[in-house]
Amino acid sequence: MENAKNEVAMIILDNCDDGKAGHVDEQKAADQIISRLDYERVKEKAEKWDALAEKIGKMYPELDEDGELEETGGDLADIGEIAATAFGYL
Numbered sequence: 001m002e003n004a005k006n007e008v009a010m011i012i013l014d015n016c017d018d019g020k021a022g023h024v025d026e027q028k029a030a031d032q033i034i035s036r037l038d039y040e041r042v043k044e045k046a047e048k049w050d051a052l053a054e055k056i057g058k059m060y061p062e063l064d065e066d067g068e069l070e071e072t073g074g075d076l077a078d079i080g081e082i083a084a085t086a087f088g089y090l
Contacts, residue, residue, distance in 0.1 A: 007036060052086045 011032045059074040059082075074082075084090045 011036070048086070052083065055082050055086075 011029055014029075014032075056079050059072055059079050061069040061072045064070050081090065
């Protein structure tokens with residue numbers, strides 16, 4: 001959270017008009033802050049989806065060196081449980 005506060009402060013300082021002491025282009029600063037917050041939300045969601053894809057991917061068999069299917073870590077019920085848990089249903 002402290003990092004986010006620092007970023008907001010830097011955005012505001014970057015939008016100060018040196019010709020007008022203390023004047024801040026509020027709309028420009030607000031747009032940049034919102035863009036940054038949107039980026040952070042999208043990044044967080046992407047990380048969650050990537051983690052979910054990795055967990056579910058482990059449930060599917062892979063070919064070993066001999067071309068044989070390896071044992072899997074679960075079945076469709078396990079995949080459903082992983083997904084339901086990730087989405088907050090369980």
